Amino acid sequence: MLEMLNYPFMQRAFIAGLMIALLAxxxxxxxxxxRYSLLSETLAxxxxxxxxVGILFGLSPLWMAVVASLIASWLIEYLRSVHGMYSDSxxxxxxxxxxxxxxxxxxxxxxxxxxxxxxxxxxILSVSNDDLIIMGLFGSLSxxxxxLFFKELYFxxxxxxxxxxxxxxxxxxxxxxxxxxxxxxxxxxRVVGTLLIGALMVIPPVAAIRFGMGFFTTTLLSIGIALTxxxxxxxxxxxxxxxxxxxxxxxxxxxxxxxLVVNRR
Amino acid sequence: MKFSPSLFDVRNVNFTRGDNEILKSVxxxxxxGEYCAIIGPNGGGKTTLIRLLMGLEKPSSGxxxxxxxEQAKFREWHxxxxxxxxxxxxxxxxxxxVREVVAxxxxxxxxxxxxxxxxxxxxxxESMEQMGVADLRDRLIGHLSGGQRQxxxxxxxxxxxxxxLIVDEPNTGVDVESQHRFYELLxxxxxxxxxxxxxxxHDVGVIAEDISKLxxxxxxxxxxxxxxxxxxxxxxxxxxxxPAHVVCHNH
Numbered sequence: 001m002l003e004m005l006n007y008p009f010m011q012r013a014f015i016a017g018l019m020i021a022l023l024a025x026x027x028x029x030x031x032x033x034x035r036y037s038l039l040s041e042t043l044a045x046x047x048x049x050x051x052x053v054g055i056l057f058g059l060s061p062l063w064m065a066v067v068a069s070l071i072a073s074w075l076i077e078y079l080r081s082v083h084g085m086y087s088d089s090x091x092x093x094x095x096x097x098x099x100x101x102x103x104x105x106x107x108x109x110x111x112x113x114x115x116x117x118x119x120x121x122x123x124i125l126s127v128s129n130d131d132l133i134i135m136g137l138f139g140s141l142s143x144x145x146x147x148l149f150f151k152e153l154y155f156x157x158x159x160x161x162x163x164x165x166x167x168x169x170x171x172x173x174x175x176x177x178x179x180x181x182x183x184x185x186x187x188x189x190r191v192v193g194t195l196l197i198g199a200l201m202v203i204p205p206v207a208a209i210r211f212g213m214g215f216f217t218t219t220l221l222s223i224g225i226a227l228t229x230x231x232x233x234x235x236x237x238x239x240x241x242x243x244x245x246x247x248x249x250x251x252x253x254x255x256x257x258x259x260l261v262v263n264r265r
Numbered sequence: 266m267k268f269s270p271s272l273f274d275v276r277n278v279n280f281t282r283g284d285n286e287i288l289k290s291v292x293x294x295x296x297x298g299e300y301c302a303i304i305g306p307n308g309g310g311k312t313t314l315i316r317l318l319m320g321l322e323k324p325s326s327g328x329x330x331x332x333x334x335e336q337a338k339f340r341e342w343h344x345x346x347x348x349x350x351x352x353x354x355x356x357x358x359x360x361x362x363v364r365e366v367v368a369x370x371x372x373x374x375x376x377x378x379x380x381x382x383x384x385x386x387x388x389x390x391e392s393m394e395q396m397g398v399a400d401l402r403d404r405l406i407g408h409l410s411g412g413q414r415q416x417x418x419x420x421x422x423x424x425x426x427x428x429x430l431i432v433d434e435p436n437t438g439v440d441v442e443s444q445h446r447f448y449e450l451l452x453x454x455x456x457x458x459x460x461x462x463x464x465x466x467h468d469v470g471v472i473a474e475d476i477s478k479l480x481x482x483x484x485x486x487x488x489x490x491x492x493x494x495x496x497x498x499x500x501x502x503x504x505x506x507x508p509a510h511v512v513c514h515n516h
Contacts, residue, residue, distance in 0.1 A: 033359065148378070155369045158361055161349055165319045166425065167342035167373040212405055214362035 004238045012127040017230040019139045020188045025226035028201035029219050033157040038091045041198035046072040046098040047186045048194045051119045052105040065186040073182035122193035122245030135187045142180045193245035203252040207259035272429045278327030289485045300455045303465045305482040311465045346422030350433040357407035364402040370424030396420040412443030432464040
């Protein structure tokens, strides 16, 4: 089984996949607890706009996805926190709006359907060395910020109002969190695909919460689930020639069902 | 910081939301060690007043000073413990142990790079012991009773070693026995630790003893006086806008 690691493309896919699993599970814990789960799905659709623009104009799809996702994340947080709009409504607008825009851009060019397919559903063959370097840089920065502000983000997820009155800079940290999530999602599209990254961010924390433990332990378990499912999904993808994103998400679903059955109440 | 005897100093504060005047011309002062209660009818602006004190709302006009400092420049929020309305209503599945919740009270003091110091650990342990929740440390907060959760929330507020504790309608969703234990607890904190207390309540009978100052709020601060003066029929009628008759009993 380990012979798959002899292939350089599989080595790159595993490095990228494990990096994304770690980041997605950790940041996902905060958005799940804040009933903000659809943020990942929405930003994934927005990053598809960036990919489309990138391919259409011959720019780096990955960088364009990062830019589009970041701008959308700030707009979403601005509308939610400053204008007091319901978060699910804002997310619904951005989700459908960005998908419409991406479809228009794709139909205008009409020449990159095959390439777009790999961005939609992920492909282990598509991870390049340059992608790994970009992922490593942004991933390390995101992880450092998540670790540094772990306790503050937890406090905000538990009780935003009391966190604010205890002197924590809630608005700034909220913008930081959505920015980190935007970057993680944009970086993940090579491996997991834009349509499936939401699952990697949401399912591990939801499954881990079922075990009824404290936040620190729940986060560790969530990371463990995400790492295990990425390894299993990439392996299935290699041996059965499946799209990597779909294989990973199916493994996550199995983990979720297991958590559900084991913790029946 | 410039020395000031008052913890809260509110001067001519008005607060409007849209066309609604929620509070007008409010003036009040709270001194160290005072044991104060706010009463008033529903929708009278009690919670808004607390939210203004905590900086969660901005006054339309007027000034608020905390520990002698203009609210906008105030940074030492750990000196104020705050337990908002319905804070004890926690999602049953939220992954937070009692210990983790109480530890949140120390976060602002620890700063970005701060790990939990021995001082943090002792403050957390002390406040859990004080509130009688130390034995529940590993239990999920959502699995506790309303009264237990309420004590955990107070323990969190106490962990930052505040000089004043603000509690908004503490007994929402809590049984009568827990309510009495709770008021007793506030008294003990005030008497033994010297922590100033400010809380909102509808239970005027329970607060008659020991209160040093009562604030009647119904859009404006109608009265600020001792419980004995307050529990007169004319005062109560003025506050609630309807004829009131005060009956004393031994409970």
